């Protein structure tokens with residue numbers, strides 16, 4: 295009898311009675327359903343083309359072999375090497391995980407935060423940034439944002455650092471780079487971990503370095519709404535802390551690293567070690583699939599074109615909106631600050647416009663321009679209020695956040711719009727501002 299490769303969780307070598315990793319493989323009909331889902335359509339021409347695909351897949355099924363692994367295999371390692379290269383980092387820095395929230399959890403675990411420890415986050419972000427510290431009962435300290443960038447303000451962070459501060463989490467909002475030099479200086483002085491929430495910022499740059507690669511850690515999101523995706527969900531945990539890379543690799547699946555030879559996978563599951571070298575923690579499961587890895591690799595291959603198109607669209611909008619008193623269009627960056635244009639960030643001067651951004655948002659909605667808030671003052675979220683955070687007290691320590699989010703700031707869609715849609719959006723903003731100035 296011939297021998298086949300066994301690969302249940304880890305490769306046990308060739309054997310006569312193998313134990314395959316994949317219990318039930320996908321066949322031609324299943325694959326056809328995937329094609330129909332990813333490339334939907336209707337009409338005579340579509341149906342005819344689909345028929346050809348079905349026949350071709352049936353033919354292919356007769357001569358092809360199913361993959362030996364669907365989860366955590368070679369493709370996952372391949373996309374990690376690709377991301378390392380893209381980010382200009384050494385091999386082993388990037389870890390492909392289920393989402394950015396899971397990546398953030400890995401950095402928080404390194405910092406070893408628990409009840410009583412303080413975590414400094416921007417007053418405006420998405421709840422995912424703070425999900426882990428909130429769940430373990432650490433204290434969230436909200437630092438104010440800068441008026442023009444709506445990013446974390448290093449001056450306010452400096453004011454809010456205490457002996458209990460363990461980690462600072464700058465968020466590159468909308469793909470606009472935070473002032474990383476200032477945070478790294480503070481971190482060095484106080485021995486604090488810096489973790490970049492680069493969920494919006496894959497491919498952006500600060501002073502020649504890719505965002506997400508400057509702090510101790512960086513976390514990226516490949517959720518479907520982001521600039522590129524790994525089939526709808528995914529993230530990268532990037533580590534500059536060499537000694538934590540192997541720990542994080544094991545933390546991705548409950549404490550096992552499949553890359554090294556495992557003799558008994560049940561008993562090789564171990565706790566992971568954090569910054570203090572003493573605290574050991576049980577890990578979670580943030581595994582990813584081979585198909586997700588392929589999805590991400592394909593998108594990264596054309597990513598420079600995606601970023602260029604986003605920049606082109608934003609440049610058009612900014613040109614249209616420049617020179618109109620009261621409108622502060624999205625800053626387009628420069629050699630030191632390269633944006634990802636995940637969102638088009640727009641501000642107004644409420645004094646000049648004679649009205650606040652809430653009125654502008656209403657007017658834009660009436661004109662058919664979609665406004666979906668992605669983030670806002672996080673201390674207003676019910677999850678925070680129900681955890682005992684006092685909105686009024688925190689708001690008083692974040693005056694810029696209060697002012698900017700109530701009166702000045704909104705973000706708009708930018709990518710995938712046609713020329714006509716972009717022109718319509720610019721016209722709608724200009725017309726709405728004119729109406730507000732006229733008191734209408």
Ligand SMILES: Cc1ncc(COP(=O)(O)O)c(C=O)c1O
Pocket residue numbers: 393394395396419420422423465491493494514515516517528529668
């Ligand atoms: C600022 C920020 N951080 C983290 C996340 C979480 O990303 P994911 O959905 O990949 O967990 C998001 C998601 O939109 C986000 O906007």
